[in-house]
Amino acid sequence: MKIALEKVEPAQIEKRSFEIIGEELGGRSFPKLHEPIIKRCIHTSADFDYADNLVFSEHAVETALAALKRGEAIITDTNMGKAGVNKKILQKLGGEIYCFMAEEDVAATAKERKETRAVVSMEKAAELGGHPIIAVGNAPTALVRLYELIQEKKISPSLVIGVPVGFVNVVQSKELIMEAGVPYIVARGRKGGSNIAACICNALLYMIERDGK
Amino acid sequence: MKIALEKVEPAQIEKRSFEIIGEELGGRSFPKLHEPIIKRCIHTSADFDYADNLVFSEHAVETALAALKRGEAIITDTNMGKAGVNKKILQKLGGEIYCFMAEEDVAATAKERKETRAVVSMEKAAELGGHPIIAVGNAPTALVRLYELIQEKKISPSLVIGVPVGFVNVVQSKELIMEAGVPYIVARGRKGGSNIAACICNALLYMIERDGK
Numbered sequence: 001m002k003i004a005l006e007k008v009e010p011a012q013i014e015k016r017s018f019e020i021i022g023e024e025l026g027g028r029s030f031p032k033l034h035e036p037i038i039k040r041c042i043h044t045s046a047d048f049d050y051a052d053n054l055v056f057s058e059h060a061v062e063t064a065l066a067a068l069k070r071g072e073a074i075i076t077d078t079n080m081g082k083a084g085v086n087k088k089i090l091q092k093l094g095g096e097i098y099c100f101m102a103e104e105d106v107a108a109t110a111k112e113r114k115e116t117r118a119v120v121s122m123e124k125a126a127e128l129g130g131h132p133i134i135a136v137g138n139a140p141t142a143l144v145r146l147y148e149l150i151q152e153k154k155i156s157p158s159l160v161i162g163v164p165v166g167f168v169n170v171v172q173s174k175e176l177i178m179e180a181g182v183p184y185i186v187a188r189g190r191k192g193g194s195n196i197a198a199c200i201c202n203a204l205l206y207m208i209e210r211d212g213k
Numbered sequence: 214m215k216i217a218l219e220k221v222e223p224a225q226i227e228k229r230s231f232e233i234i235g236e237e238l239g240g241r242s243f244p245k246l247h248e249p250i251i252k253r254c255i256h257t258s259a260d261f262d263y264a265d266n267l268v269f270s271e272h273a274v275e276t277a278l279a280a281l282k283r284g285e286a287i288i289t290d291t292n293m294g295k296a297g298v299n300k301k302i303l304q305k306l307g308g309e310i311y312c313f314m315a316e317e318d319v320a321a322t323a324k325e326r327k328e329t330r331a332v333v334s335m336e337k338a339a340e341l342g343g344h345p346i347i348a349v350g351n352a353p354t355a356l357v358r359l360y361e362l363i364q365e366k367k368i369s370p371s372l373v374i375g376v377p378v379g380f381v382n383v384v385q386s387k388e389l390i391m392e393a394g395v396p397y398i399v400a401r402g403r404k405g406g407s408n409i410a411a412c413i414c415n416a417l418l419y420m421i422e423r424d425g426k
Contacts, residue, residue, distance in 0.1 A: 003389045005382050010329040017380040046378045046403035047260065080408065083296035116223040165259050167230040172216045190259035195293065195408045
């Protein structure tokens with residue numbers, strides 16, 4: 001079989017990818033601040049469902065950009081998500097990224113209380129203070145506990161990225177967090193993942209980097 | 214809105230997820246050694262496309278399991294993938310996981326030669342020796358260079374997990390690696406990702422763990 005590779009310089013691969021995504025989205029238009037996020041999710045997954053399933057609360061992106069610019073932390077529920085976020089830009093802004101899932105005390109507390117580690121991680125996130133960005137790419141139980149913590153006024157996130165993936169309570173947890181009264185970006189339905197959580201964080205960071213702000 | 218959560222114990226969430234996946238796959242049957250891999254990819258992505266797009270070379274799983282059991286390394290092209298692999302089981306088997314993408318010399322060489330870092334990473338993988346498992350979840354250029362290195366007899370992988378995601382040369386690179394004459398598991402088409410690469414590694418590791426071998 002003859003396999004023909006497209007000749008694209010390394011530095012141009014991402015640009016060319018976004019062009020192809022734009023072409024395949026045809027004439028569809030998105031709000032200006034949503035577009036780079038939607039396209040990056042498609043870029044990360046090659047899944048055009050993200051053109052339809054991402055839901056943004058009003059001014060979510062503006063609020064998140066402002067938070068990142070003043071150095072708010074990102075807290076995520078997977079170490080894969082943490083690995084994927086662009087720490088260089090985040091740290092330039094004065095921000096940090098945390099994931100508590102693999103910490104021993106979190107595992108011990110979770111076991112004792114018969115909760116998921118994600119639940120305990122969110123409680124630990126609440127203790128950090130500030131107005132962090134919470135990026136949930138794995139555990140719907142994290143979103144459910146986060147909803148409760150918000151109601152109890154124990155945490156006040158600048159943005160909740162609600163993109164856990166899966167089959168048990170995933171759909172419901174996303175519907176719930178959209179009722180929490182805080183800014184959100186949610187991938188409605190079952191889809192999402194730590195890669196999607198990281199890529200939404202990166203889309204926000206790249207918007208700041210690009211605008212040189 | 215009333216949101217009803219399903220009551221599932223933390224330890225049962227994964228089991229229940231796999232049951233739902235099985236139900237939704239209906240009567241479809243897969244080769245015994247492929248099934249846990251296919252289902253775990255669906256579990257990771259909530260994307261049933263993986264029931265159709267995964268292609269296994271003959272005896273790929275057997276060869277990979279044998280390699281892991283004798284402590285062969287896993288080399289991946291993303292730090293997210295590395296973060297996602299179950300190191301506990303891997304190290305119990307005597308194996309290690311490597312990702313060279315963020316190493317300074319790799320970046321410098323790539324810049325100088327106007328290649329991707331993924332290309333240079335694969336050359337570095339070849340220097341490691343042994344018969345590693347190469348898990349490519351991001352860069353099609355890694356698969357293309359890997360194909361060449363295999364032809365040049367500079368590397369002899371036990372398995373290539375070919376699941377880069379995206380739009381530029383992704384489809385072609387996967388078709389190419391299927392002609393390389395080494396065992397492979399490939400997600401045909403555009404889909405894949407570091408999460409899929411990690412989950413295929415984990416599916417293999419869990420098969421070994423489960424069988425207590």
